[in-house]
Amino acid sequence: MLRIKNVTVNFGGIVALNNVNIDIEKGAIIGLIGPNGAGKTTVFNVISGIYNPNTGRIEFSNYDITYKKTYQVSALGISRTFQNIRLFKELSVIDNVKISFHKNISYNLFDAIFRTSKFLKEEEQNHKKAEELLKIFGLYEKRFELAKNLPYGEQRKLEIVRALATSPKLLLLDEPAAGMNPQETQELKNLIKFIKEKFDLTILLIEHDMSVVMDICEKIYVLDYGEVIAVGAPEEVKNNPRVIEAYLGEGDFEFA
Numbered sequence: 439m440l441r442i443k444n445v446t447v448n449f450g451g452i453v454a455l456n457n458v459n460i461d462i463e464k465g466a467i468i469g470l471i472g473p474n475g476a477g478k479t480t481v482f483n484v485i486s487g488i489y490n491p492n493t494g495r496i497e498f499s500n501y502d503i504t505y506k507k508t509y510q511v512s513a514l515g516i517s518r519t520f521q522n523i524r525l526f527k528e529l530s531v532i533d534n535v536k537i538s539f540h541k542n543i544s545y546n547l548f549d550a551i552f553r554t555s556k557f558l559k560e561e562e563q564n565h566k567k568a569e570e571l572l573k574i575f576g577l578y579e580k581r582f583e584l585a586k587n588l589p590y591g592e593q594r595k596l597e598i599v600r601a602l603a604t605s606p607k608l609l610l611l612d613e614p615a616a617g618m619n620p621q622e623t624q625e626l627k628n629l630i631k632f633i634k635e636k637f638d639l640t641i642l643l644i645e646h647d648m649s650v651v652m653d654i655c656e657k658i659y660v661l662d663y664g665e666v667i668a669v670g671a672p673e674e675v676k677n678n679p680r681v682i683e684a685y686l687g688e689g690d691f692e693f694a
């Protein structure tokens with residue numbers, strides 16, 4: 439479904455990604471790990487069109503998306519969350535979700551201004567869909583609260599709801615468990631597996647919490663200094679000497 443072929447990204451003298459190859463099959467949950475600065479977020483940024491690679495090619499469903507813009511990548515069915523939460527903090531929870539639907543709306547300005555039946559019908563459908571998504575994530579009761587008033591873990595969940603609102607085929611999650619307590623993290627693992635099945639998704643996730651990666655990913659890519667140093671099932675990766683060595687400098691690192 440997603441193929442990253444020989445991708446290199448340079449920032450001035452820094453080689454953020456060096457000849458990276460990543461292959462993701464439809465329906466998989468794939469982990470992307472590596473020490474700080476290894477290049478994980480850069481992978482998300484080249485997939486989603488924020489950066490262009492210096493060399494290499496990216497294919498999504500056999501379609502070349504290497505130089506596509508972010509809105510084009512999104513329209514093709516790739517959606518993402520960000521390491522730093524990007525919500526409309528002064529808007530309600532449900533409005534945050536409804537705004538995300540606006541990529542898919544079919545009514546025009548005329549319909550909106552004159553509140554035509556097409557507009558009203560679509561708005562009603564979006565409202566219902568938003569409510570359904572919020573129910574799945576346990577956020578329905580808080581739908582009228584301002585996003586900024588949600589606890590951190592729930593803001594992260596709201597980010598995922600927003601990413602799902604565009605009906606993606608491939609979901610990129612950047613550290614979804616960051617800032618969550620163990621109970622929230624456990625719920626998140628179940629939620630990710632649940633939404634994968636329910637919405638027929640393929641998921642690529644960056645995560646520092648190894649329990650998440652080890653429990654829900656069938657395959658893991660390990661990056662270090664911009665290079666893929668290991669690929670494999672959680673057990674293989676966990677015992678790979680190159681991976682252990684790459685992580686030695688990371689004080690709080692612990693495989694689950």
Ligand SMILES: Nc1ncnc2c1ncn2[C@@H]1O[C@H](COP(=O)(O)OP(=O)(O)OP(=O)(O)O)[C@@H](O)[C@H]1O
Nearest residue numbers: 449452453454472473474475476477478479480481
């Ligand atoms: N826009 C940019 N300009 C210059 N250097 C950048 C830019 N984005 C990333 N880098 C550099 O590229 C390298 C990879 O960064 P990246 O953010 O992809 O790593 P990461 O694995 O996501 O790290 P972390 O786990 O800390 O988020 C780092 O050396 C970083 O400083």
